[in-house]
Amino acid sequence: QFKKLRNTMKVLILVLSLAALTVGENIDYHVVVRTSASQDAGTNGHFLIYATGHSGEEQELGVLDNTSEDVAQPGSEDTHVLKEIADVGVIVCVEIIAKSDDAWLIDGLDISSPSSPKYTFVNADHILLSSGWFEGQSSLKMCRPKVQYVVTTKTAPKYAYGHSAPGTNDKVHATVIGKNGVS
DSSP states (O other), rough: OHHHHHHHHHHHHHHHHHHHHHTEEEEEEEEEEEESSTTTTTOOOEEEEEEEEEEEEEEEEEEOOOOSSSSSOOOOEEEEEEEEOOOOOEEEEEEEEEEESSSSEEEEEEEEETTTEEEEEEEETTOOOOOSSSSSSEEEEEEEEOOOOOOOOOOOOGGGOSOOOOOOOOOOOOEEEETTOOO
């Protein structure tokens, strides 16, 4: 079992190393936005999208251009490829900022990049986006939920492995690695 764990750790270290190599480089982001099916949910306006990576770095990804007639209509699912943008690593938050008073109600979006697996963000509060003071909000920030982990450790018994005091007075750090990134 130790050998299997060691091999798994090698693979995880390799994946993290590859992801770390791309942070800061320019990459493409794939964003699929789902507009609500409500009657007036669609828009022809412009909206900016930002992504925040696990290190806290925020990056403007660009404009979600909804000016075409067949984009951002009620019930539609539209794909935007935002090219050559600085890599923020694993995406933990996205923010959409209205640059138009033509309101937009999205159900949610999927976002992915070479260093961030696809993640679905949901507009759970059904916030209407608009730059107009008379309707909706000017921005919508959606983040991955924070997860609390409980870690239990067990110190080896006294004299185990030839040591008389197997404990430590130093700080111990842990990194949780999962299919959606690093915590």
